[in-house]
Amino acid sequence: MSHAENPRGAERSARRPRQLFRNLNAKFASLPMILTALVVFVGGTAWTVAHSFTKSRLLPKWDFVGFDQYERLWNSNRWMISVENLMIYGVCSLVLTMVLGFTLAALLDRKIRFESAFRTIFLYPFALSFIVTGLAWQWILNPDFGLQGVVRGWGWESFTFDPLNNPDIVIFGVLIAGLWQGTGFVMVIMLAGLRGIDEDIWKASRVDGIGVAKTYVRVIIPMMRPVFVTALVIIASGIIKLYDLVVAQTNGGPGISSEVPAKYVINYMFQAQNLGQGFAASTMMLLSVIIVLVPWAYLEFGGKKRG
Amino acid sequence: MAETMSPPKSRLLDGPRGSKPKSRFSRRNIFLYGTLLLVSVYYLLPLYVMVVTSLKGMPEIRLGNIFAPPVDITFEPWVKAWAEACTGINCDGLSRGFGNSIKILVPSVALSIAIASVNGYALANWKFKGSEVFFTILIIGAFIPYQTMIYPIVIMLREIKLMGSLWGLVLVHTVFGMPILTLLFRNYFTSLPEELFKAARVDGAGFWGIYFRVMLPMSIPIFVVAMILQVTGIWNDFLFGVIYTKPETYPMTVQLNNIVNSVQGVKEYNVNMAATLLTGLVPLIIYFVSGKLFVRGIAAGAVKG
Amino acid sequence: MNMNANSVEVRDLDLHFGDVKVLQKLNIDIHEGEFLVLLGSSGCGKSTLLNCIAGLLDVTDGQIFIKGDNVTWAEPSDRGIGMVFQSYALYPQMTVEGNLSFGLKNARVPKAEIEKRVARAADVLQIEPLLKRKPGALSGGQRQRVAIGRALVRDVDVFLFDEPLSNLDAKLRTDLRVELKRLHQQLENTMIYVTHDQVEAMTLADRIAIMKGGKIMQLGTPDEIYNRPQNIYVAGFIGSPAMNMIEGQIQGAEFVADGLSLPLDGYEFIGAAPASQAAVIGIRPEHVLTGDAAASVAAKAEVEVQIVEKLGSDTLVHASLGTHNLRLRMDGLSAVKAGDRITVGFDTSRASLFDASSEARL
Incomplete structure (x- = not known):
């Protein structure tokens, strides 16, 4: 064939290069990601x-003992309290951050003045660490000098609000701080979701004579389903990690009444020197994440493939 | 009152129908702004309480209420928190933690962003067989509780002789910052016009040439977003700091917690609050200065790509 | 066969994305200095083919030759091509000059040579006053000139255009179209031009390749494509308003459809005229005659006017012929109105006949 008379580098460019060496730079650049992931x-x-x-x-140590660690774990009072606390905190925190976050976002979306000032105020706690958050609320909830002391000082002598020293409600003391820190974040996600809704939807609902509240419930919220789901997943995976806030605000106290699983793991691994318990507890945490994540991933991605 | 404002009948035979535009003090607005103001108070109160407490002397704290503004403003607690507060046997204040945090922060932010941006660029523009699989594992990994990875990392850091050092912590921050940052950069580079990348290839630029000469100059905003995300995230970290460093290299959050929650001695609430504010100052400044970019950073994790 | 007359050759090109076959056993020869337009609706594979020629997509199988060199696996910058994109794809942070010289700098061309080539390109495209500006400060038309300039400075034999005018408004598009034609006449390089706009294709091309589903449906001059479409797809794709298609039968020397029989005396069959065959006849709206012209031909029918669209230069009439809809083009001053019954004639010598099952031209 006359192609044989190729002048320059035709030999090389005519042949398919080896798959491994193609795109070598990209593979090299992805090495940190591959190592991290694997x-x-x-x-x-x-x-x-x-x-x-x-x-x-x-x-x-590689001494196989079957489910011994798990048995011990679920027989441990401290672990049971930890799980119970996380359940209470988790459910309350999920529901309240979603409701409050959406409500605040909806209020800010009503074309108000000073919107960015309000948004800045609602979000700033999210910039702070859980340690700072926990310490600030520890001070505000201080029974002698904090909120309770102030109200009593006003003359209401019998006023009692001392969650941090009451084992029955201490987790709600943590919840107040957690909500303060995290609601702004949910609000921002919700606001982004609301802003992503076509302005014409609002026009159409006005033309159809549907009220504002009804439009939110019947039209906007269903349209924002993906936003809610994403927010839910992010909040839920954050809740399971709950650790710093408790350490700073109560350090698990009084007694062990505000312990949480993440703290259980760290304590057993690094203080009680009982690694097996720590591993078992952290595996339970992983399991709970999987329980949250798998249905979501199925709905999000499994559905797409079929569609 | 409203009647006099309407246009003359000669111009518009039929006046406009429907209700008048609502005045600024309608019931709706009073409810709206009232609610927002009330919520604002709840959000601002802790900051206010911290500030006033940190400016009072201890006698005033014991007498008065936490909401009252300071009668005698004193900066003594701030000085003490910064230079004298004790953690264990060290009494050189939070300044040491601050220094440690800076020493952790700067290389962590630089390294994590450098790696993740190149990574995101490779994923967006130079896909290879398996690249999406590794990326998916990375993103799923972001949801795994840190607790299940903490101990193996201790072993790995020991193996490479970095356990307890600042560089070990830098590595940990780079690893755990990777999912969100890679996602951020990948989505950003994907959003850039693909034709620009093609044009650069026709122009003979290679992997690094396109990254440095074409992509990087176009992506300054996303680098700022990533920086905000990382600075606040790493500064606020407690868990990794407490596990992977030793007392001499504790970051500021760990030291703060040790100062405030130490069981020895008389509690000095004013010093505690000054220390808390000092620790929160860096992210707060970043937050108030960066404004919308901060929002963009935290929303980046929420929008799928 | 003299290979040197071909500037670009594509041999048995296959491109699959997973199970999707985007290009299938595609062959095309593009002559030296030719202006070839790849035309088709979106998803037909025309841009994909162009990207394969440019080296921006890895092919699954087959070969690509440019100027006789096998460049199938060569880097885009080593293929001797310049490319112009729909979105202009100018580097936003570089000045116009920087955009023009970026490729040359990458190729380590000496500075003096770069300056010379940039100046020449700027002169040809009349963009000298813009050289120090950034793309953001340019209008759409100016940006596209710079993008063309970027291909120009590379001093290459083959220019690739990927829908370069689609982002411009109608007026500018017409202007730049003329300018591109002039540029081609002046430079005499090979140009491969992808578009979905048939007016662009007809006006610019030496030859047009109409693509569908990763295959070339017809490759020919604009004249051939318009007047002798090789299949029903090409016939229906080219021409606006679209060609009238009537299904029926060839019986002897006539085409018969319900209530209509058209003598086929003047029609040039590719092979022998079939005696009896299920067929489709395609007649362009302007070949449906009215008034005196209709009276002069043998094939006639009476139709009822349903919709009249006044375009100024012509009048477009939608009429019904039995169960068929018929589009015809009349004079701009025509007074015909909906409900009228008019007699139309068919110029069968200029019609196209297709096999009803294979859809190929008869």
Whole structure:
């Protein structure tokens, strides 16, 4: 064929390059991601799960003991309190941040003046760490000098609001601080969702004579389903991680009445020197995330493939 | 009153129908702004309480109520929190934690952003077989509780002799910042016109040439967003700081918690609040200065791409 | 066969994305200095083909030759091509000059040579006053000139255009179209031009390749494409308003459809005229004759006018012929109105006949 008379580099460009060496720079650049994903995320998690079936104490040891650690875990009073606290905190926090976050976003979306000032105020706690949040609310809820003391000082001597020293309601004291810190974030997501809704929807609902409240409930909220789901997943995965706030505000007290699972894990791994318990507890945390995540992933991504 | 404002009948035979535009003090507006103001008070109260407490002397705190403005303004608690407050046997205040936090922050932010931006660029423009799989694992990994990865990382850091050092913590922040940052950059680079990338390839620029000469100069805003995200995130971290460093290298949040929640000695609430404010100052300043970019950063995790 | 007369050759090109076959065994020869337009609706594979020629997409199978070199796996910048994009794709942070010289700098062309080439391109495209500006400060038309300039400075033999005028408004589009034609006459390079706009295709092309589903349906001069479409798809795609298609039968020397029989005396069959065959006849609206012209031909029918669209230069009439809808083009001053019954004639020598099952021209 006359193509044989190619002058320049035709030999090379005529042949399909080896798959491995194609795009080599991109592969090189992705190496940190690949290592992180495989070694730390997958490898680390698998290691921990595997070692939760051993009787590791001070050091990780490959002594298989089946479900012993889990049995001990679920028989532990401290773990039960931790789980119960997380359930209460989680349910309240989910419902309240969603309701309050959406309400605030809807109020801000009503074409008000000073919108950005209000938004700035509602969101600033989210910039602060849980440690700062916990310490600030620890002070405000101080029984002698805080809110309770002030109200009593006004003459209402019998006023009692001392959640941080009452084992029955201490988790709600933590909840107040958590809501203060996190609601602004939900509001921002909701506001972005509301802004993403076509202005024409509002015009159409006005033409159809549907009231504002009804439009929200019947039209806007159903349209924002994906936003709600995303917010829900982000908040839920944040709730399971609840740790710093408790450490700063109550350090699990009074007694062990405000313990949470994440704190249980850290305490057993690094203070009680009972690694096996820590691994088992953290595997339970992982399990709860999977329970939250899998249905969501199925709805989000499984549905798309079928559609 | 409203009648006199309407246009003369000669111009518009039929006046406009329907209700008049609502005045500024309609019931709706009073309800709306009333609610917003009330909620604002709830949000601002803790900051206000912290500030006034930190400016009072201890005797005034014991007597008065926490909402009252200080009678005698004193900056003594701030000085003490910064330079004298004790954690364990060290009594050199929060300044050491601040220094540690800066030393952790700067390399962590630089390294995590450098790696994640190149990574996101590769994922957006130079897809290869398996790249999406690794990315999916990375994103799923963001939902795994840190607790299940903490101990293996301790072992890994020990192996590479970085356990307890600042650089070990820098590495941890880089690893855990990777999912959100990679997502952020990947989505941003994907949103840039693909033809620009093609044009650069026709113009003979390669992987790094396109990144540095074409993509990077166009992406300053997203780098600022990433920086805000990382600075606040890393500054506010407590868990990794407490696990992967030693007392001498504790970041500010850990030191703050140790100062305030120490069981020894008399509680000095004013010093505690000054210390708390000092720790919160860096993210607060970033937040108030950056405004919309902060919002964009935290919303980045929420929008799917 | 003299290979050197071909500037770009595509041999058995396949491109699959997973199970989707975007290009299928595609072959095309593009002559030296030719202006070839790839035309088709979106998703037909025309842009994909262009991207394969540019080297921006890896092909699944097949080969691409440019100037006789096998460039199937060569880098885009090594293929001797310049490319102009729909969105202009100018580097926003560089000045016009920087945009023009970026490729040359990457190729390590000496500075003096870069300056010379940039100046020449700027002169040809009359963009000298814009050289120090950034793309953001330019109008759409100016941006597209710069984008063309970026291909120009590369001093290449083959220009690739990916819908370059689609983002411009109608007026500018017409102006730049003329300018592109002039540029082609002046430079005499090979140009491969992707568009979905048939007016652009007809006015610019030496040859048009009409694509559908990753295949070329017809490759020919604008004249051939318009007057002798090789299949029903091409016939229906080209021409606005679209060609009238009537299904029926060829019986002897006549085309018969319900209530209509058209003598086929003047029609040039590709092969021998079939004696009896299920067929589709395609007649362009302007070949449906009215008034005196209708009286002069043998094939006639009476139709009822349903909708009249006044376009100024012509009048477009939608009429019903039995169960068929018929579009015809009349004079701009025509007084015909809805409900009128008029007699129309058919110029069958200029019609197209297609096999009803294979859809190929008879």
